[in-house]
Amino acid sequence: MFTRKALAGGVALSVVALTAIAPAAGATGHGSSAFALSAAGLLKIDPVPAVDGSDGFRQKSLAEFSLPLQLVKLTLLNARASEDRAKASIKEVSVNLSGLIGKQGKPLVSASAIEAECKNGKGTSSLAKASIGATKLDVAAAPNTSVGVPGLASVTLNKQVKHKDGSLTVTALSISVDGVQTLDLASVTCAAGDGGGSTTEPTTGKPPSGKPTTAKPSTPATSATTKPAGDKPTADGKAPTPTPAKAHLDVTG
Numbered sequence: 207m208f209t210r211k212a213l214a215g216g217v218a219l220s221v222v223a224l225t226a227i228a229p230a231a232g233a234t235g236h237g238s239s240a241f242a243l244s245a246a247g248l249l250k251i252d253p254v255p256a257v258d259g260s261d262g263f264r265q266k267s268l269a270e271f272s273l274p275l276q277l278v279k280l281t282l283l284n285a286r287a288s289e290d291r292a293k294a295s296i297k298e299v300s301v302n303l304s305g306l307i308g309k310q311g312k313p314l315v316s317a318s319a320i321e322a323e324c325k326n327g328k329g330t331s332s333l334a335k336a337s338i339g340a341t342k343l344d345v346a347a348a349p350n351t352s353v354g355v356p357g358l359a360s361v362t363l364n365k366q367v368k369h370k371d372g373s374l375t376v377t378a379l380s381i382s383v384d385g386v387q388t389l390d391l392a393s394v395t396c397a398a399g400d401g402g403g404s405t406t407e408p409t410t411g412k413p414p415s416g417k418p419t420t421a422k423p424s425t426p427a428t429s430a431t432t433k434p435a436g437d438k439p440t441a442d443g444k445a446p447t448p449t450p451a452k453a454h455l456d457v458t459g
Contacts, residue, residue, distance in 0.1 A: 238292040238324070240394040242283035243271060247387035249306065259287030277305045278389070291325040292394035299336075299379070299391060303359045306383050313339045313355050315381060322378040322392040326399025329376030331364040331392065336379075359383045372398030 238260075241253030255266035265286035272279045282297030301315040317336035323329060336343040338353055338361055347363035354360045365377040378392035 238287040238290060238394070238396045240285040240287045240292040240294040240322075241390075242268070242285050242294050242296050242393075243278075243280060243389070243391055244393070245387070245389045247383075249273075249277075249387055249389075253393075255283055255285045257285045257287045257292075259289055259292060263288040275302070275305055276300070277302050280391075287394070290396065290399070291323070292396055293321070293323040294378075294392040294394050295319065295321040296392055301381065301389065301391075303355060303381070303383055306387050309358065309384075313358060315361060315379065317343075317379075320378040320392045322376045322394045324374055324376050324394045324396035327372055327374045327396055328399070329366060329374050329394065329396065331376055331378040333363070333378065357384075374398070 239256070239258045241256040243251060244253040245251040254271065255268050257264040257266050263286070265284070267285075268283040270279075270281050271283055279300040280296050280298065282295075284296075285294045286292065296317075297319055299315065299317040299320055303313045303315060304311045315336075315338050317333050319334040320332070320336065322331040330346070332346050333343055334345065336345075338355060341353065343353065343363060344351070349364050349366040351363040352360055353363065360382050362380040362382075363378070365375075365380040367375045369375070373395055375393065375395045377390045377394075379390070380393075381387075381389040381391070383389075
């Protein structure tokens with residue numbers, strides 16, 4: 207049987223390099239946060255890679271995460287968050303459910319990709335080529351869809367938890383093994399949206415006093431290439447007195 211002591215030793219070897227570059231996420235406050243993996247129970251893993259977007263956009267990635275005896279193997283773990291949105295994803299997922307508690311057999315949770323995303327207190331998740339053993343899982347499951355493995359585990363797809371402050375946590379895959387081990391894969395948290403828009407009124411162009419303004423007709427500017435209109439005839443139809451033009455011969459009437 208796979209003992210707790212052996213498991214702890216193997217995890218220590220696998221996670222030591224990761225904790226230096228991907229510390230656990232702190233309190234999210236009114237911002238958003240994301241992580242690709244965390245575990246609690248016999249096997250404890252602080253969220254990795256984990257980001258907190260309270261102070262602006264943050265992103266972290268890991269090429270691979272694995273545990274001894276093929277208990278957990280993940281590739282291309284990514285987490286990113288900003289003040290109002292978050293996204294977490296894993297490229298390849300393989301979790302040996304029975305191996306986590308030392309039982310015989312290998313019911314696997316596997317997927318070619320999983321992802322969770324949220325924005326302004328609303329979230330979604332998706333799976334690609336996912337299955338528990340021989341049971342295929344929906345690409346886009348309804349929130350809090352539960353799939354059980356009798357006597358061994360329960361898996362919640364698109365787990366969504368609304369918090370008292372209005373924020374939302376969405377976890378693509380949440381696994382509970384025999385009541386002694388949990389794993390959360392691709393999890394994000396977002397603060398609630400404000401539900402409104404900008405209250406600033408657009409500029410209308412009204413005068414400060416509220417009185418209408420009368421636009422003064424503008425005097426057309428005379429271009430440097432504008433030519434004079436020329437002499438016009440007098441009221442009795444007689445020819446006007448000619449106006450001499452520079453650089454030309456005088457006009458005779």
